[in-house]
Amino acid sequence: MQIILIFVALVLLGVVGFYIRQVKRYQQLLLAEQAALRLVLSNVDVSLKLREICRLIEAQIPGAMCSVMLADQDKQTLSPFVSIGLPQDFLAHLHGFPIADKNGACGDAAFHKQPVFVPDLRQDARFQSYLGLADQYGLVACWSQPCMDLQGDILGTFALYFKRVSKPRSDHLRLLEQARELTVLILTREREQTELSTLKRGVEASVNGVVIADAKRPGWPLVYVNPAFEKMTGYAKDEMLGRNCSMLQGADTDPRAIEQIRNRLIKQKDVQTTLKNYRKDGTLFWNDLYIAPVRDSAGELTHFVGIQNDVTERKQQEDELAWHATHDVLTRLPNRMLLEDRLAQAWRSAQRHNESLAVMFLDLDGFKPINDSLGHDVGDSLLQQVAVRLVRLIRDGDTLARFGGDEFVVVLASPVNEADANRIAERLLVAVSEPFTVGERRLTLTASIGLSLSQPDTENPSVLIQQADMAMYKAKRRGNNNYEWFSDAINEKLEHHVMMRHELHTAVTNDEFFLEYQPIYRTNGQVVGAEVLIRWRHPTRGIIPPGEFITLAETTGQIIAVGRWVLEQVCRDIPRLKALGMERVGLNLSPIQLNRQGFFEELLEMTRQYKVLPECIVIELTENVLVSELSNAVQTLEELHDAGFKIALDDFGTGYSSLRYLQTLPIDIIKIDRTFVHASGPSHPYEPIARAMLALAHELGVDAVGEGVETQEHLTFLREHRCGFAQGFYLCRPKLLSVLEQEFSSIA
Structure with a gap:
């Protein structure tokens, strides 16, 4: 009986001891998990966090050697990132380890996005290519867990290696799953923090003002402004946070633009506009503003982000150009x-x-x-x-x-x-x-x-x-x-117009028109092209300049017949002009010609008939034609340009054209009006405008031709400001082609 009691006591002591050990083990495991969570939330380096996870797992699973490998999504490879027990020489062999089917435990796990447990890698086909390497370092077993983000993309693998045959128990599987979750949490948090840091540094370094407003609070107060916004407005961050951008507006800020912004934001839509705003010191600036809604993962609006650009200088330049386009330079x-x-x-x-x-x-x-x-x-x-x-x-x-x-x-x-x-x-x-x-x-x-x-x-x-x-x-x-x-008596002059209309009708058939060509030169003196000018040799009135009959021809529609005659004559003359070095011929088009149905096809057929390449012809249009006829002319201009014809903007600076037209229309050449070519000299009030036009041509990558060059000073001004081409009386007056041939042959 005593022996039985002693045996029972020993059994009870053993059971109690076993449970005590289990309790201590779970306490240690709980403490380890708490430590791991604190580690994840800490600001220490990601490699230290993962190293500590490895250390905790190795402490719980005797004989385990942890390894965390990171994935390269572009190359579809894995490379060691953190390991404690594994030899460095072994890890060196794993750099650029392919993510592939049946390629070791980690490569296979990452490929299939499923855990892989190999109790004895010597008996597993996935390690056939690595048996020598594993044997060299005494590695026998490998368990690998794929680490994936919420989108299912592979971040890397968490693996355990053993020097003995090892098959995971249920508690091992739980530990591995926890280690995998912690690893994913650490890696995704690090990636997000890196992206956030990059974004913040980018926003902080941006030359554009960036603000973020709270969309859930009344008035949409600002919760963030970047340094560029502070510099732009003169307000410090502390002065702006909690307030909104309406404090930048003045009494003359466009109320329609303000209402547009408000209506779009109420509808949770983005909005773009340009506002007149005021800095802290009261100075005006023009703000090109873009505001967009920001939503959370559930699609709920939380903030607005605003991108602000100080376009004061550009607005002033546009206003100045617009003013010059609609006002006389001399009298204002x-x-x-x-x-x-x-x-x-x-x-x-x-x-x-x-x-x-x-x-x-x-x-x-x-x-x-x-x-x-x-x-x-x-x-x-x-x-x-x-x-x-x-x-x-x-x-x-x-x-x-x-x-x-x-x-x-x-x-x-x-x-x-x-x-x-x-x-x-x-x-x-x-x-x-x-x-x-x-x-x-x-x-x-x-x-x-x-x-x-x-x-x-x-x-x-x-x-x-x-x-x-x-x-x-x-x-x-x-x-x-x-x-x-x-x-009514004065109306007699109108009768003269009627007579002119009749005479225009017969002028083409009677061969009364003739052409003169004014050469266009590089500013270094080389002739490169010409502009064609029509003249009318009236049987009783003598030579009539185009200014007296072109407008009438446009009004009556006779410009179509006159224009067709000019085009055909130019096509005939081009071989002779090219022999003189004039590779391109510019001719002015009336908007009536440009917008006439079938004009493009007619021009193309004429060039084919006379075997003239389209690039030999430059279509010249004035700014006012582009503005008034823009909607109708765009398609024809694009067809002409695509076919090889060059497009020139004539008399640039005398009409009204937005800079947007120069960017959107297929313009190859701008011809600077003589008014601005004559603005040479620092004391001339329009010399800065002339320089700005030439700089604009360079910026847009188009050729610039200075018109009306009448002195050496004009030509020197164009050269100094990198204007590539020039034409004018100083270089050569408009002349008959036969006269040009004689003069050029005598020079040669």
């Missing part, structure tokens, strides 16, 4: 383009209110002799002083424009009657007749004014300018310093 008055726009607006307003509007056409008497004898500087000063006097006398809402040369046009907005217009005309005549002082000279001018009044049946407001122009000539015939209203 509206030019023809703006005049036509203002006239159209005034005409529509008059129609709505059943009222009349008046147009005055003013021409200076005796200006040409002064300009020719005393020089352009004196003439320019006179024009500037005349403009100052006239602008003081017109009413608010009226428009005074320089029409060209010494001609000015006034649009008297409705309501206006003949008596009102007479009083204003008389005041203008008196103002012009007062002596002018230019330097030490006192000069006297007078003016002649023609007037026209819109009628209920007036269909086109531009007719009013033509009528006022004709009335002005009648005033001149009466002895200058007068004004005259348009009347």
Whole structure:
């Protein structure tokens, strides 16, 4: 009995001891897991974290040697990253280990994304190629767990090696799964922190202002601003956080743009606009702003991110170019383009209110002799002083424009009657007749004014300018310093246009047109091309320049026949021009030609007929044609360009064109207008504009041709600013092709 009791006691002691050991083991395991979690959340290096995981596992599984390998997704390989018990020489052999079917435990596990347990690798086909290596280091067993992120992409493997045959128990499997989860957690957290750090450093280094607003709080207060935003606005981060960007707006910030932003953000949509904002010191800046919604993983809106770019300099340049495109450089008055726009607006307003509007056409008497004898500087000063006097006398809402040369046009907005217009005309005549002082000279001018009044049946407001122009000539015939209203008698001039229309019709068939070519040179003196110019040899009136008949031909539609004749003649002349070194010929197209259905096919057929390569022809268009006919012309221009024809923007700087057109349209060449070529010299107010145009051409990668080169100074200016090509009287006047052939042969 005593022996039995002793035996029972020993058994009980053994059982109790076993459970005590198990409890201690689980306590140790729990402590290890807690330590591992603390480690994951710490800021120590990722390799130290993984090394500690390996150490904890090796402590729980006697004889195990841990290895963490990282995957290269591009190369589809594994390489050792962390290991404690495995020899370094062995690990060196595993760099670039292929992820492949039946390629060891780790390669196979990563390939199939399933755990692989090999109790005895000597008996496993997956290790056939590595038996010698394993035997060299005494490795017998390998258990490998693939580590994958939430998207299922392989991050690497967590593996245990043994120097004896080893098959995992259930507790081993649990430990391995925990180690794998911790490894995945550590690697994904490290990747996310790296990406976040890279993103933050990128945002901090960005030259654009970046802000983040809380979309869940009223007013969308800012929760982040980057240094570029601080620099742009002058506000420190602490001054902006908790507030929104409306504090940058001023009383003159466009309310429509503000409303657009608000409406888009309320709808949780992105928005892009340009706003006039103000810095902390009160200075204005233009802000090109893009705001986008930011959503969490569940798709719920949490923030807005705003990218802000200070485009003040660009906006000022665009405004300056736009101003120059719509205003006369010399007098700072509206030019023809703006005049036509203002006239159209005034005409529509008059129609709505059943009222009349008046147009005055003013021409200076005796200006040409002064300009020719005393020089352009004196003439320019006179024009500037005349403009100052006239602008003081017109009413608010009226428009005074320089029409060209010494001609000015006034649009008297409705309501206006003949008596009102007479009083204003008389005041203008008196103002012009007062002596002018230019330097030490006192000069006297007078003016002649023609007037026209819109009628209920007036269909086109531009007719009013033509009528006022004709009335002005009648005033001149009466002895200058007068004004005259348009009347039916003056309409006789319109009959002249009718006659011209008939004569234009017969001019092509009677071979009255002829062409002259003005050579285009590289600024180093080499001839490279030419521009074609049409002339009319009238049987009774002699040579008629194109300015007198092209507009009429466009109005009547006769430009189609004239243009076809020019194109055919140019195609015939191109072989002779190329023999002179003129590889490309530029010709001006009317918008009527460009937009006519079948024009592209007709031009292409003509080049084929005469065996002319399309790249030999340069299609020249003015800026105003591009703007007014853009929607219709784009397809034709692209077809022409794709076929090989070169596209040139003529008289660049005198019309109105957004820089966007230069980027989106297939422009190969810009021809700088003579106004800016003549701006050479640092004292000239438009010399910076000329330089900016040439710099723009280089930036856009297009050729630049300086027009109107009349002096060596003009040519030198173009050379100094890297303008590649030039044309003008200084180089060569427009001439018949036969004359050019004689001159070029004598030079050769």
